[in-house]
Amino acid sequence: MRDRPLIMVDTNVWVDLYVPGRPKRESSAAFFEEARRSQVELVFTLEIARAVFRIVSYEAKRWVRQGKGELSEAYARAIADHAWDFVQDMQEYGTPIGSSTPDLWMAGKLRDVHPEIEDNFIVAACMRIGTDYLVTNDAKLLRHSPVATVDPAMMTRLLQLKA
Numbered sequence: 130m131r132d133r134p135l136i137m138v139d140t141n142v143w144v145d146l147y148v149p150g151r152p153k154r155e156s157s158a159a160f161f162e163e164a165r166r167s168q169v170e171l172v173f174t175l176e177i178a179r180a181v182f183r184i185v186s187y188e189a190k191r192w193v194r195q196g197k198g199e200l201s202e203a204y205a206r207a208i209a210d211h212a213w214d215f216v217q218d219m220q221e222y223g224t225p226i227g228s229s230t231p232d233l234w235m236a237g238k239l240r241d242v243h244p245e246i247e248d249n250f251i252v253a254a255c256m257r258i259g260t261d262y263l264v265t266n267d268a269k270l271l272r273h274s275p276v277a278t279v280d281p282a283m284m285t286r287l288l289q290l291k292a
Contacts, residue, residue: 134291135170137255138223139265140180140247142281143173147181147215148188153266153281160264160281161222167288171223174254176247178216178225186212226254243273252276262287 145157164171189208193200219225228250235256236249243249248270255263255276263278265271271278279287 133168133170134261134288135172135259136164136284137251137260137263138171138173138177139251139263139267139270140177140184141266142264143177143181143215143219144184145266145281147185147218156280156282156285157266160285163285163288164222167291169288172226172258172260173219173223174251175225175227176250178219180247181219182212182216185215226258228254229257232257239275242275243270245269248274 141153142157142160145151145153146161148154151157186208189211190200190205193204193208197204232250232253235253236246239249239252240246243252248267251263252270252274254260261277262284263270263274263276264281264284265274265278266280271280
């Protein structure tokens with residue numbers, strides 16, 4: 130039995146933390162602050178880290194192109210370095226976990242419940258390692274997940290109640 134809850138954090142919650150102007154940024158930031166204060170154990174899959182890197186890079190490149198009209202090699206390199214910083218930051222918040230062959234099998238079994246393969250890999254990893262919660266801002270996943278799934282605001286409240 131663990132002393133601290135084990136919480137999987139979905140891609141969109143990390144992206145909300147790192148990308149300014151997202152509608153759920155405030156609740157995601159509050160969740161991460163409370164998770165640190167409560168000393169809970171956060172995890173994320175390697176696929177989530179890769180997706181965060183890709184999405185944060187894409188958003189930053191889009192902003193540069195909107196403002197400057199083009200993306201220089203220097204900006205592209207700076208954006209990649211910045212995205213790597215976020216992936217490093219993720220490792221300071223939580224622990225990356227790999228996927229396994231059984232995760233692929235389970236993801237396939239879950240497709241009738243939820244059609245998104247990326248989400249099903251996350252749910253399968255949650256099942257395999259026995260997370261207490263999955264935290265996401267994905268409305269469909271919140272409705273269809275076969276594991277305990279809450280949004281960042283609800284997880285923040287739950288952590289505060291346990292304190």
